[in-house]
Amino acid sequence: MEFKDYYQTLGLAKTASAKEIKQAYRKLARKHHPDVNPGDKAAEERFKKISAAYDVLSDDKKRAAYDEFGDDALSGGFDPDKARAYKAEQERRARARTYRRAAPEPGGEHGFGFGDDGPVVFVLGELFGRARGPGRGPDLHASVEMDLRQAISGAEIALEVPGQGTVRVRIPPGADDGSVIRLAGKGAPGVHGGPAGDLVIETVVRAHPHVRRDALDLYLTLPITIDEAYNGASIDVPTFEGTIVVKVPPRSQNRAKLRLKGKGIPRKGSHGDFYVELDVRMPDQPDEALAAALRASGAAYSKPVRQEVAL
Numbered sequence: 001m002e003f004k005d006y007y008q009t010l011g012l013a014k015t016a017s018a019k020e021i022k023q024a025y026r027k028l029a030r031k032h033h034p035d036v037n038p039g040d041k042a043a044e045e046r047f048k049k050i051s052a053a054y055d056v057l058s059d060d061k062k063r064a065a066y067d068e069f070g071d072d073a074l075s076g077g078f079d080p081d082k083a084r085a086y087k088a089e090q091e092r093r094a095r096a097r098t099y100r101r102a103a104p105e106p107g108g109e110h111g112f113g114f115g116d117d118g119p120v121v122f123v124l125g126e127l128f129g130r131a132r133g134p135g136r137g138p139d140l141h142a143s144v145e146m147d148l149r150q151a152i153s154g155a156e157i158a159l160e161v162p163g164q165g166t167v168r169v170r171i172p173p174g175a176d177d178g179s180v181i182r183l184a185g186k187g188a189p190g191v192h193g194g195p196a197g198d199l200v201i202e203t204v205v206r207a208h209p210h211v212r213r214d215a216l217d218l219y220l221t222l223p224i225t226i227d228e229a230y231n232g233a234s235i236d237v238p239t240f241e242g243t244i245v246v247k248v249p250p251r252s253q254n255r256a257k258l259r260l261k262g263k264g265i266p267r268k269g270s271h272g273d274f275y276v277e278l279d280v281r282m283p284d285q286p287d288e289a290l291a292a293a294l295r296a297s298g299a300a301y302s303k304p305v306r307q308e309v310a311l
Contacts, residue, residue, distance in 0.1 A: 004049075004052075006052070006053035006056050006057055006066065007053075007057070009049050009050060010024040010025060010053050010054065010057065011024055011028075012024055012057075014067070016057075018058070021054065021058055025053075025058070025141065026143055028050045029050055029051070029054075029141065029142070030143070032047040033047055033142070034047060034160050034162060035160055044162050047162065048188065051138070051139070051140045051141045051142075051188075052139075052188070054141050055138045055140075055141060055200070058141075068080070069083055134190060134191060134193045135190060135192060135194045136194050136195050136196075136197060137187055137189045137190040137191065137194065137195070137197040138187060138188045138197045139197040139199070139200050140161060140162070140187040140188055140197065140199050140200070141202070142199065142200070142202070143203075144157055144159075144169075144201055144204065145204045145205075145206060146171065146175070146203060146204070146205060147206050147208070148206070148207075148208040148213065150171070151174070151205045152173060152240055152265050153240070154171055154172050154173035155170075156168060156170050157169050157171065159199075159201075161186060161199060162188075163188065163189060164186055164199070167183070167186055169181065169183065169201060173266050173267065174216070174265050174266050175203045176203070176213075177203065177204060177205040178202060178203070178204075179202070179203045180200060180202050181200075181201040181203070182198050182200050182201075183198060183199040183200075185198065186198060186199035187199050213265070216264050216265040216266075216270070216273075217264045217272040217273050217274070217275060218240075218264045218265065218272065218273075218275065219275045220237070220239075220275070220276055220277065221277045221279050222235070222276050222277065222278060222279060223280075223281045224279065224281065225280075225281060226281070226282065226283070228248055228252075229248065229251070229253075229254070229278065229280045230251055232247070232248055232251075233247075234246070235248055237260070239260070239274055244263070246276060248278065252278055252280075253280075254278060254279065254280040255279070256278045257276065257277050258275070258278070259273055259274075259275055259276075260273060260274040260275070260276065261273050
């Protein structure tokens with residue numbers, strides 16, 4: 001049976017890090033995904049191989065077994081302890097045969113009782129189980145891009161999965177960049193009647209032009225006038241739940257933060273917060289009366305504004 005070089009499939013060296021594996025998979029999956037290549041059977045097969053390679057190399061235990069035993073370690077019924085025992089037994093037999101050839105025991109060339117057939121075939125069948133028992137199919141991996149609003153509120157998407165047709169997936173509210181959703185039994189079919197693998201979906205959340213995310217909290221930088229900052233004001237703040245009226249306290253400083261509790265990202269019964277960061281804007285038109293008033297404003301400061309700055 002042909003050896004499957006999963007590192008070669010993803011174009012990686014065996015020393016590749018987990019980050020490099022993920023980056024290589026994402027790049028290849030986007031290129032060969034059936035949605036991007038409708039009706040292209042070659043691309044579909046390539047996507048299956050890429051997904052199978054990522055399924056193994058992205059899992060620390062599977063990768064370790066693959067590195068030690070090759071793709072035989074991934075077949076149904078494989079037992080790494082028995083494989084190691086078999087390897088040790090083979091090495092012991094080789095040493096025994098070498099000794100036998102130097103000083104044969106009574107009983108002929110098989111005086112040690114180790115034939116070249118029988119037990120070896122039995123152990124291989126027990127170890128690898130390729131033609132004797134059912135094996136679980138590999139997982140299929142897909143990445144789904146969404147905007148921040150969809151990630152916050154949740155979304156339902158339709159995926160064309162090789163061998164499965166259209167699969168509808170519900171992305172729960174609060175998905176983050178790199179969140180993983182696993183659908184049991186929606187992966188590649190099993191071997192010899194074995195169960196199918198899973199469909200593993202990783203979310204990719206696109207950056208928002210105005211809102212920054214930090215865990216479950218959201219941050220919006222909002223411009224205000226010097227009048228609103230100095231005298232205080234009620235301003236309209238856009239949120240993903242609609243517009244909210246927020247009070248700006250008098251004499252608010254530039255970059256001051258106003259907290260809207262519970263208006264951030266929901267997840268498992270809790271909510272993050274929504275922070276409004278004030279961006280105090282200077283007037284961009286000349287006005288002599290305003291200029292004169294600002295020149296006279298020095299007395300309104302409780303201390304020199306640059307008093308605490310020292311290098």
